[in-house]
């Protein structure tokens with residue numbers, strides 16, 4: 486399986502199953518997509534504002550639900566294997582993506598795995614273990630949350646620098662040197678993490694040094 490980032494803006498995600506797993510997936514996709522959850526009962530309270538439909542479709546009804554909702558992705562998160570199987574079949578039939586929460590290892594073509602995710606906007610790290618150890622994915626996600634602290638600000642600093650250096654017609658080679666030096670600078674990381682400096686200030690400092698050095702190649 487190959488990791489990709491998928492834009493779900495204006496797309497529909499259809500989730501079957503209103504337990505903790507269906508709820509977790511609904512919350513995840515509701516960040517961006519329109520999410521519809523279908524389930525006879527809802528044991529979790531928080532579905533990220535998804536539309537909750539109370540129904541217990543039989544396997545032969547599943548295709549009709551997909552027909553009406555026209556989802557970009559379907560999640561099979563019920564505790565009924567026959568239903569999850571029917572969801573996967575119907576998704577494959579329609580050529581839409583499918584996530585089966587009750588499967589690891591061998592997968593249907595077109596299936597996707599939901600990875601554990603660390604977000605430090607605009608930086609995203611996704612973790613998966615080939616389905617072997619979701620608990621390990623969760624553990625590593627928690628570990629990486631600390632490591633990634635400040636990465637969002639660092640991305641904003643790099644973006645701001647790239648823009649300013651382009652505007653000043655600094656050569657691409659020199660631009661790359663400057664940005665690489667900033668990314669590798671322990672003092673910049675510390676400043677961003679501790680709040681002793683902020684993004685505009687770091688950008689200003691780096692540009693100031695660059696100008697006082699006359700933009701010479703080192």
Ligand SMILES: C[C@@]1(CC(=O)O)c2cc3[nH]c(cc4nc(cc5[nH]c(cc(n2)[C@H]1CCC(=O)O)[C@@](C)(CC(=O)O)[C@@H]5CCC(=O)O)C(CC(=O)O)=C4CCC(=O)O)c(CCC(=O)O)c3CC(=O)O
Pocket residue numbers: 509510513584585586587588589590597598599600601602612613614615616617618619620621622623626
């Ligand atoms: C294949 C996959 C399919 C998919 O769902 O996409 C899948 C499948 C299964 N998970 C199971 C169990 C658990 N899953 C978690 C947690 C998470 N599971 C997630 C993803 C995935 N789970 C995909 C693979 C990802 C990878 O490759 O690593 C995460 C990362 C993302 C998310 O779900 O949002 C989220 C962590 C989010 C976070 O906190 O960061 C915990 C821990 C907990 O709950 O505390 C447990 C209990 C401990 C354990 O068993 O490890 C079972 C057994 C069910 C049973 O035996 O009944 C199956 C089915 C099977 O293995 O057959």
Ligand SMILES: NC(=O)C1=CN([C@@H]2O[C@H](COP(=O)(O)OP(=O)(O)OC[C@H]3O[C@@H](n4cnc5c(N)ncnc54)[C@H](O)[C@@H]3O)[C@@H](O)[C@H]2O)C=CC1
Pocket residue numbers: 501502503504505506507523524525526527528540541542543562563564565568585586587588619
């Ligand atoms: N991917 C993951 O992280 C994990 C996956 N699992 C798997 O995911 C499944 C769901 O996990 P939980 O949410 O904990 O189970 P759960 O048993 O709490 O919830 C299942 C939900 O599916 C609903 N359901 C039953 N028949 C349905 C139908 N015909 N149509 C729509 N909904 C229907 C039930 O009413 C219930 O709300 C488990 O059976 C297990 O195989 C379990 C733990 C973690």
